[in-house]
Amino acid sequence: MELFNEWLWRQEYWLPPGITWRDMAQMEDSPLPRDLLISLPLALGFIALRCAFERTVAVPLSKLLGVKDRVRLSVSPAPGLEAFYTKHSRHPAQSEVSSLVKQSGLTQKQVEVWFRHRRNQDRPSNTKKFCEASWRFVFYLISFTAGLASLINTSWFWDQGECWRRYPLQPVEKVHYWYYMIELGFYWSLLLCVSVDVKRKDFKEQIVHHIATIFLLGFSYCANYIRIGTLVMLVHDSSDFLLESAKMFNYASWKKTCDSLFVVFAVVFLVTRLVVFPSKIIYTTLILSMEVFQPFMGYYFFNALLLVLQALHIFWAWLIMRMIYKFLFLGKLEKDERSDDESEAEEEAEDEGEEEENQTSWKKRKVVLDSKLAMMTSSCVLNNLASQRANVCSRMPKSR
Incomplete structure (x- = not known):
C-alpha cells in the first residue's frame, strides 16, 4: 500500500x-487531496435532502401544475412468465x-401482450x-447563481490567462x-x-459524463486547476437548469412553455458548449498554460478529460439539432431527443400504437359491416313485405 x-x-x-x-503545503490556503473526502458525506446529505425535497415540494408542485400519470393495465397472474x-x-x-407458450398454455399473442403490459x-x-427534473433544476439554478456571484469579480472570469498567473502556487x-x-x-x-x-436513452453517456466530471473535479482540485475548474462548472450549469425546467413543463403538458424554454x-x-467551452476553456488549458509551465502528466490527463466532455x-x-429540425418542420417538440424518454419508450409506444391502430381498423370495418348488414336486412324485409302484399292482392276478387 505504501508503494x-x-x-x-x-x-x-x-x-x-x-x-x-x-x-504546496507551505502556501497558505493551499488545496490538499484529503479535502476531497468531505464530498462523500456531502453526497449522502444530497441523497437525503433529495428524498425530503421530492416528498414535500416536488410531488405537491407536480399536482399543482397538473402532472398526470398514465393508467397502466395490470397483467393477469402468470408465475412462469413473471x-x-x-x-x-x-x-x-x-x-x-x-x-x-408451451409452458403457460397461452397463445403467442397473449404472451407478447403480457410482456408488453408488464414492461409498461x-x-x-x-x-x-x-x-x-425539479430536483436537478433547483440544484443547477442555485449552483449557477452562486457560482456566477463568486466569479464575476475575479480576474480570471474576464481574462482566462489569469488562471495561470503564478500557477500552481495560487x-x-x-x-x-x-x-x-x-x-x-x-x-x-x-x-x-x-x-x-429513470433509465434514459443516453444512459451510458450519462455514466461516462458523471465519472469524467468526478475525475475532472478531483484531479483539478489536487493539481490546483481550481480557477479553470470553476469556469468549467459555471459553463455547464448555465444551460442545465434550462433543460430541467423544460422537462418539468413537458411532464405537466404545458407545451408552449416547454417549447419556449427548450x-x-x-x-x-x-x-x-460548442463555442465558449472549446474557445475559452480548452484553448487556455491546451495553449495558454504552456506559456507558464512545461507540459506534464497532469496536463495531458486534465486536457484528455476536457476533450471527453467536449465529445459528449x-x-x-x-x-438537440434533431429536435430543432422537428420543431421547425413539424411545428412541435414531440419528445426530448437528449435524455427525456426512457430507452424503451419508443418501442413500447410503437407496439401500443400498432395495437390501437389494429383495434381502430377493426372497429371501422365492424361499423361498415354492421351498416351493410342493416341495409341487407332492411332490403330483405321490404322485399318480403312487397311479396306478401302481392300475394294478398292476387287472392282478392277483382272488382267489376
Whole structure:
C-alpha cells in the first residue's frame, strides 16, 4: 500500500516541473487531496435532502401544475412468465416466446401482450420524472447563481490567462473551495442514484459524463486547476437548469412553455458548449498554460478529460439539432431527443400504437359491416313485405 501511495502521489504526475508537494503545503490556503473526502458525506446529505425535497415540494408542485400519470393495465397472474421476466429478460426472443407458450398454455399473442403490459408497469410515471427534473433544476439554478456571484469579480472570469498567473502556487478562497466540494458531492450523489433513477436513452453517456466530471473535479482540485475548474462548472450549469425546467413543463403538458424554454436552452447550450467551452476553456488549458509551465502528466490527463466532455457535448448537440429540425418542420417538440424518454419508450409506444391502430381498423370495418348488414336486412324485409302484399292482392276478387 505504501508503494502504491508513493507511486500515485508522485509530484511529477500532479505538479509542473520544479514544484513539490512541500511548496504546496507551505502556501497558505493551499488545496490538499484529503479535502476531497468531505464530498462523500456531502453526497449522502444530497441523497437525503433529495428524498425530503421530492416528498414535500416536488410531488405537491407536480399536482399543482397538473402532472398526470398514465393508467397502466395490470397483467393477469402468470408465475412462469413473471419468473422469466424477473430472472432472465424483459424482452424474450422468438424462440423463448415459443417455449413460454408451451409452458403457460397461452397463445403467442397473449404472451407478447403480457410482456408488453408488464414492461409498461415498470416504466416510471410522469410524477417520478417530474420530481427528478425539479430536483436537478433547483440544484443547477442555485449552483449557477452562486457560482456566477463568486466569479464575476475575479480576474480570471474576464481574462482566462489569469488562471495561470503564478500557477500552481495560487491560494484557494473559501467560497471556491465550497463551490468545488458541493459540485463534487452532487455528482457523487447522481452516480450513486443512477440505478434507481429513470433509465434514459443516453444512459451510458450519462455514466461516462458523471465519472469524467468526478475525475475532472478531483484531479483539478489536487493539481490546483481550481480557477479553470470553476469556469468549467459555471459553463455547464448555465444551460442545465434550462433543460430541467423544460422537462418539468413537458411532464405537466404545458407545451408552449416547454417549447419556449427548450429553444432558449438550445441556444444557450450550443453557444456555451460548442463555442465558449472549446474557445475559452480548452484553448487556455491546451495553449495558454504552456506559456507558464512545461507540459506534464497532469496536463495531458486534465486536457484528455476536457476533450471527453467536449465529445459528449457534440453528441448531445447532434440530438438537440434533431429536435430543432422537428420543431421547425413539424411545428412541435414531440419528445426530448437528449435524455427525456426512457430507452424503451419508443418501442413500447410503437407496439401500443400498432395495437390501437389494429383495434381502430377493426372497429371501422365492424361499423361498415354492421351498416351493410342493416341495409341487407332492411332490403330483405321490404322485399318480403312487397311479396306478401302481392300475394294478398292476387287472392282478392277483382272488382267489376
